[in-house]
Amino acid sequence: MLNEKVELLAPVGSVESLFAAVENGADAVYLGGKLFNARQFASNFDYEELKSAVEYAHLRNVKVYITVNILVDDREMRKTLDYVKYLYEIDVDGIIVQDLGLASVVRELFPDLPLHGSTQMTINNLPGAIFLQNLGFERVVLARETPLEEIKNIHENSDIELEGFVHGALCVSYSGQCLMSSIIGGRSGNRGTCAQPCRMAYDIIRYDKDQSLSEQWNKKYALSPRDLNTIEYLDTIINSGIISLKIEGRMKRPEYVATIVKNYRKALDFGINSITGEDKDDILQIFNRDFTKGIMLKEFGRKFISYDRPDNRGNPSDKLLIKAKESYQDSNIKYPVQVEINISIGKPAELIVKYKIDSFRVESEYIVEKGKKVILTKERVLDQLSKLNDTVYYIEKANIYLEEESFLPISVINGLRRDAIEKLDSKRKNFNNRKPIFNKEYEAKIQKYFNFTKKEREKGNKISISLADENHFNQIDLTKLDRVYIGFQKGLKEALTKVKEAGKEAFLLTDKILYKEDLDKLKPLIKFLEEVIDGISVSNLGTLQWVKNNFNLDIHGNIGLNIFNSFTVTKLKKIGLKSLTLSPELNMKQIDEICTKGSVDYETIGYGYLPLMTTKHCPMSLVKDCKDDSNCNNCSFSKGYGLKDRKGMNFYMERRRGTTTIYNSVPLMVLDSIEQIYRSGVNMVRLDFTFEKENIKEIQEIYYDYAKGMVSEKEVMEYVEGYRKEREITKGHYFRGVI
Numbered sequence: 001m002l003n004e005k006v007e008l009l010a011p012v013g014s015v016e017s018l019f020a021a022v023e024n025g026a027d028a029v030y031l032g033g034k035l036f037n038a039r040q041f042a043s044n045f046d047y048e049e050l051k052s053a054v055e056y057a058h059l060r061n062v063k064v065y066i067t068v069n070i071l072v073d074d075r076e077m078r079k080t081l082d083y084v085k086y087l088y089e090i091d092v093d094g095i096i097v098q099d100l101g102l103a104s105v106v107r108e109l110f111p112d113l114p115l116h117g118s119t120q121m122t123i124n125n126l127p128g129a130i131f132l133q134n135l136g137f138e139r140v141v142l143a144r145e146t147p148l149e150e151i152k153n154i155h156e157n158s159d160i161e162l163e164g165f166v167h168g169a170l171c172v173s174y175s176g177q178c179l180m181s182s183i184i185g186g187r188s189g190n191r192g193t194c195a196q197p198c199r200m201a202y203d204i205i206r207y208d209k210d211q212s213l214s215e216q217w218n219k220k221y222a223l224s225p226r227d228l229n230t231i232e233y234l235d236t237i238i239n240s241g242i243i244s245l246k247i248e249g250r251m252k253r254p255e256y257v258a259t260i261v262k263n264y265r266k267a268l269d270f271g272i273n274s275i276t277g278e279d280k281d282d283i284l285q286i287f288n289r290d291f292t293k294g295i296m297l298k299e300f301g302r303k304f305i306s307y308d309r310p311d312n313r314g315n316p317s318d319k320l321l322i323k324a325k326e327s328y329q330d331s332n333i334k335y336p337v338q339v340e341i342n343i344s345i346g347k348p349a350e351l352i353v354k355y356k357i358d359s360f361r362v363e364s365e366y367i368v369e370k371g372k373k374v375i376l377t378k379e380r381v382l383d384q385l386s387k388l389n390d391t392v393y394y395i396e397k398a399n400i401y402l403e404e405e406s407f408l409p410i411s412v413i414n415g416l417r418r419d420a421i422e423k424l425d426s427k428r429k430n431f432n433n434r435k436p437i438f439n440k441e442y443e444a445k446i447q448k449y450f451n452f453t454k455k456e457r458e459k460g461n462k463i464s465i466s467l468a469d470e471n472h473f474n475q476i477d478l479t480k481l482d483r484v485y486i487g488f489q490k491g492l493k494e495a496l497t498k499v500k501e502a503g504k505e506a507f508l509l510t511d512k513i514l515y516k517e518d519l520d521k522l523k524p525l526i527k528f529l530e531e532v533i534d535g536i537s538v539s540n541l542g543t544l545q546w547v548k549n550n551f552n553l554d555i556h557g558n559i560g561l562n563i564f565n566s567f568t569v570t571k572l573k574k575i576g577l578k579s580l581t582l583s584p585e586l587n588m589k590q591i592d593e594i595c596t597k598g599s600v601d602y603e604t605i606g607y608g609y610l611p612l613m614t615t616k617h618c619p620m621s622l623v624k625d626c627k628d629d630s631n632c633n634n635c636s637f638s639k640g641y642g643l644k645d646r647k648g649m650n651f652y653m654e655r656r657r658g659t660t661t662i663y664n665s666v667p668l669m670v671l672d673s674i675e676q677i678y679r680s681g682v683n684m685v686r687l688d689f690t691f692e693k694e695n696i697k698e699i700q701e702i703y704y705d706y707a708k709g710m711v712s713e714k715e716v717m718e719y720v721e722g723y724r725k726e727r728e729i730t731k732g733h734y735f736r737g738v739i
Contacts, residue, residue, distance in 0.1 A: 012029045013044065014044075020324075064093055074594060096118050122560070171189075179610060183612055187738070201310075203218045226305065231263060263279050300627060302621075343368055343376065344403045344406065346368065349368055385398065455597060464687070465700065470488045485508075538560075538561070540561075563582050569600060639654055666727065669720070
């Protein structure tokens, strides 16, 4: 047995999959309701089905975690909290959440409801785990890209439970940091409706020349990962500190769930050497896109990506499928009980059922009579008490005290059995022994979150600029901006000094993904820069916690924090953030709703090629056949390349410090709408520059001058029309929003 404390966690997308998971040995299952979960296209469970699922699982000693793991906007928050209240009352064992605002309110309203941080919170280091631990989370589902040494560091230096994926489909992007489906088609992965553009074919191209790299790399599935399979490495994973082994697959058929759970259960109970060739073949045939052991275990490039085809290579025979289905058609899970029955003439009959240390006593209303024609026998009594086929119990031991010549109708004995078992079930269904929440008490508590005074909108009309390249800095006009975010390192102090000398705000721009090694390198750099920076821009909860722990500097929350509602704003303000970039997935109505409720500096992106995907995977590693990412910093393929999709749209990609960012094919440009954006309560509109050939100075000047009232609306409209003639532009989600 690998570890008795380790939990095998199975995916459940339907009632049949629930049976498959439980009957094949899952310790816990995760599933979603019809709303508020990141698998909106699974069958999922309505309210009554959720209640039944929890009861079914609890009676078989299996925990149930419910996914409430999407970003929630202000108008949805009350309905979401009412849903969480229902989950609390039906005794779910925990909820999996992504939204920071939702989590903070749930923690206050339902203090004894366990919170699990979704992998979409992008927790990949110790400070991130500590952040959630301090917020009252019981568990974190780590980013799939978190390496073993990082997991060990988290395990050894925190008290939060660690959950990790061990089998199933993989996202190529860091979860929570993918906008590709959202920006291209309006279906947001952060809202549970991802259209999976990562599974589409792309040409790898030389971006500036709009030229295919070669025929060999046309129509390749350069973003489609193989399926994760770590069954032969479970001991290594468990030794790193993972206590919950998560199987992906809420969209998969029940036979898949049955097969994968059965084999991982076998490996856990009897060791990885117990997995036979036949078992491996079952796993292979039920579903696979080729297998990888994952980035966690250092797979990279061609060993990680199924670049020739994105679909299932499995081909299960009818006889596999039948065997898998048979495994959950009938319940084989039974628990021993002891029974004692006393039947004495002139008294009510008494039945006691014992399960472990608990005992349950019931008594009949019927008074036992002396039999005239028919009398009871011990055999007949035992036969009636043993009719437990519709329960999860069997009689291990029976003591029958029966006075001679006693008579009791069989229906009364059956009723005693049913009543005692019902009492036992009621106790066992209620894993968590929660106190009921009365509606009056709940309403009183919840109203403080929804009774607010509209804040006076501060007119800032500021322009900020974000730069990741030294050459871009040399092109900007320091008189025509209010704040600069700088993410390059060569000549960094000199650049920041110039910003300060110009009397502008200077912020250090940090990467979305930082591991312990990266943070260790960043610390002396920030100390070196403390005198010339006003603050640090963070795009990750781990970086946020780390900056708070180590520096007394202002913190700006960037788009990686997925700020989607005023509840998240309130929490981040309490933590100490002074300014925030709102999620680019918000529309104007949602932005307006947020800005009426808070008094921080709000920023939105007004120009730039939005980052669609942040990934540890490097598509160019397929071309070079890289075995690992050890040479990324010196690679000539890190810039200048991109992907072309089936519609002929080109997506630029750039690799920096071990992470690839894929950008949108067209720039966001809302110059002609920034007056409306400022009226909503946004203080600052940001310009993000990615390419050198972007007319940086010209774009900066027209945005700044319009924001400050130095050019007319007519001049702006003419500029936008001229710009649009040269290239396609987008207004992103400002006027459409996401599903």
